[in-house]
Amino acid sequence: MLExxxxxxxxxxxxxxxxxxxxxxxxEIVSIVGSSGAGKSTLLHILGTLDTPDGGTVLLRxxxxxxxxxxxxxxxxxxxxxxxxxxxxxLPEFTALENICIPGWIGGKKKKETVEKANxxxxxxxxxxxxxxKPHQLSGGExxxxxxxxxxxxxxxxxxxxxxxGNLDSANGRELHKLFRTLRDQLQQTFLIVTHNEELARTGxxxxxxxxxxxx
Numbered sequence: 654m655l656e657x658x659x660x661x662x663x664x665x666x667x668x669x670x671x672x673x674x675x676x677x678x679x680x681e682i683v684s685i686v687g688s689s690g691a692g693k694s695t696l697l698h699i700l701g702t703l704d705t706p707d708g709g710t711v712l713l714r715x716x717x718x719x720x721x722x723x724x725x726x727x728x729x730x731x732x733x734x735x736x737x738x739x740x741x742x743x744l745p746e747f748t749a750l751e752n753i754c755i756p757g758w759i760g761g762k763k764k765k766e767t768v769e770k771a772n773x774x775x776x777x778x779x780x781x782x783x784x785x786x787k788p789h790q791l792s793g794g795e796x797x798x799x800x801x802x803x804x805x806x807x808x809x810x811x812x813x814x815x816x817x818x819g820n821l822d823s824a825n826g827r828e829l830h831k832l833f834r835t836l837r838d839q840l841q842q843t844f845l846i847v848t849h850n851e852e853l854a855r856t857g858x859x860x861x862x863x864x865x866x867x868x869x
Contacts, residue, residue, distance in 0.1 A: 654679045654714065654843060655700065655811055661708030662695055669695050671866040680841045682833055684854035687863035693847045694815055700845065701813045702730045714810050731760050735804030735812040740820055741796040743788040750784040753802045760807055774802040794825035801832065814846040818853060830856045
């Protein structure tokens with residue numbers, strides 16, 4: 654479903670990724686661990702089309718994403734990849750429901766259908782009563798669940814999560830990983846998670862360790 658072959662990345666003279674190969678199947682929860690500077694987030698950004706490799710290929714649903722550019726790339730990313738970050742990046746002037754709907758509206762989906770789907774996701778995530786709340790009226794755990802719903806709104810092929818529990822306490826971190834497993838079981842959703850938390854990483858299906866720009 655997602656396959657990367659021979660990924661290379663340089664920043665000036667710094668060789669950040671060194672011939673990285675990775676394959677992820679639909680419905681897997683895969684965690685990437687490693688020390689700071691190992692190349693985890695750089696790899697995630699390349700797989701998510703937020704950065705381009707200096708060598709190698711990336712295929713998602715059979716499409717060479719490393720060859721896409723401009724509007725075609727933006728459209729493909731919006732339709733096929735969901736993102737969850739350490740900091741929720743919710744827009745403060747919009748409600749939880751509106752924040753979830755925005756990627757769907759950007760993708761040209763009908764407003765009513767998108768709202769209905771967003772409400773359904775809020776229900777699944779235990780936030781049915783919080784649809785009208787703005788981010789400052791939500792707890793950190795609630796904000797992160799809104800971010801999860803936003804990532805799901807376009808039925809992406811994969812959700813890429815970069816330190817998704819880094820801004821949460823231990824209890825909310827465990828709840829978020831439990832939620833990922835629930836979404837995998839209910840929706841066959843695929844997750845690739847970069848994390849420093851090895852305990853939480855082991856709750857997934859597979860753990861990949863990176864060191865010095867390589868998978869070991």
